[in-house]
Amino acid sequence: FPDEYVKRPGQVHMMTQHGTPLKKMGLDQMEYPVGAKEMDFDALIARSDRWDFLISSNPLSTEVWERAFPCRYEVLEIGYPRNDRLVAAGGDEDERSRLRAGLGVPAEATAILYAPTHRDYQRTYSPMFDIGRVMDRLGDDHVLLLRAHYYYKIQSMAADAGWPADRVIDVSGHPSVADLALASDVLLTDYSSIMFDYAVLGRPIVIYANDWETYKRTRGVNFELTASPPGVVATTEDELVDAFLSRAPWSDAAAKRLADFRARFCPWDDGRAAERAVRRMFLNEKIENPPQ
Numbered sequence: 001f002p003d004e005y006v007k008r009p010g011q012v013h014m015m016t017q018h019g020t021p022l023k024k025m026g027l028d029q030m031e032y033p034v035g036a037k038e039m040d041f042d043a044l045i046a047r048s049d050r051w052d053f054l055i056s057s058n059p060l061s062t063e064v065w066e067r068a069f070p071c072r073y074e075v076l077e078i079g080y081p082r083n084d085r086l087v088a089a090g091g092d093e094d095e096r097s098r099l100r101a102g103l104g105v106p107a108e109a110t111a112i113l114y115a116p117t118h119r120d121y122q123r124t125y126s127p128m129f130d131i132g133r134v135m136d137r138l139g140d141d142h143v144l145l146l147r148a149h150y151y152y153k154i155q156s157m158a159a160d161a162g163w164p165a166d167r168v169i170d171v172s173g174h175p176s177v178a179d180l181a182l183a184s185d186v187l188l189t190d191y192s193s194i195m196f197d198y199a200v201l202g203r204p205i206v207i208y209a210n211d212w213e214t215y216k217r218t219r220g221v222n223f224e225l226t227a228s229p230p231g232v233v234a235t236t237e238d239e240l241v242d243a244f245l246s247r248a249p250w251s252d253a254a255a256k257r258l259a260d261f262r263a264r265f266c267p268w269d270d271g272r273a274a275e276r277a278v279r280r281m282f283l284n285e286k287i288e289n290p291p292q
Contacts, residue, residue: 032218
């Protein structure tokens with residue numbers, strides 16, 4: 001998505017985006033200077049004007065993309081091609097076992113995929129809770145797969161912190177977040193768009209929202225996450241530990257919230273999004289929205 005890229009005559013661009021926009025994007029960031037930093041909005045629109053197609057995964061995304069990137073493209077409401085694998089392999093226990101073994105996750109352990117987002121008001125990565133202390137309290141039957149935001153390189157911090165290597169596994173450099181999702185039992189995140197992809201699996205999600213009000217004020221958001229979360233919400237370290245020890249993410253109440261969230265944000269992720277993208281882009285076929 002660089003400024004210097006030149007779109008050749010006859011070339012077709014399809015923008016896939018990188019997730020459902022919980023946070024403000026594009027021109028919507030103009031009202032949030034902390035999140036926008038020194039963004040060149042004229043250059044942003046010039047880049048966006050190259051797009052021929054823009055993929056949307058749900059009605060909220062369509063609304064946000066059309067407002068935040070008011071350019072000449074066709075919105076494809078087809079779901080995210082990258083999530084096709086989660087649909088296809090979500091119930092494959094053999095693949096799940098293989099992936100867990102490759103990561104060093106014991107067969108009977110509860111594997112927590114921890115994937116926090118970037119915070120514009122922070123200059124460096126700072127965990128929102130004491131990872132070592134939380135893992136000590138959860139016990140030996142829990143393993144944390146630590147997936148730091150790509151802005152940060154935390155391998156040295158993990159070593160310096162003295163976290164137990166067999167129970168805090170740094171997967172920040174792993175090439176496939178889909179593999180990590182399939183290998184895990186539950187997602188722990190804050191405001192990362194990974195929650196929308198992970199919801200496709202139908203597995204429990206825990207939101208750690210200790211700084212939600214600060215995040216809203218500095219970055220801006222498109223809906224009130226804590227009012228309609230995909231599962232359990234914790235705002236303190238004690239609440240976070242209690243959630244896992246009580247197995248609250250696996251409760252009927254949490255499952256109901258996840259089902260509602262999935263219906264709202266994953267209506268077109270049916271495993272055929274890539275096919276629809278190819279049919280529209282390469283075969284010039286008219287594509288109808290998949291049934292919800």
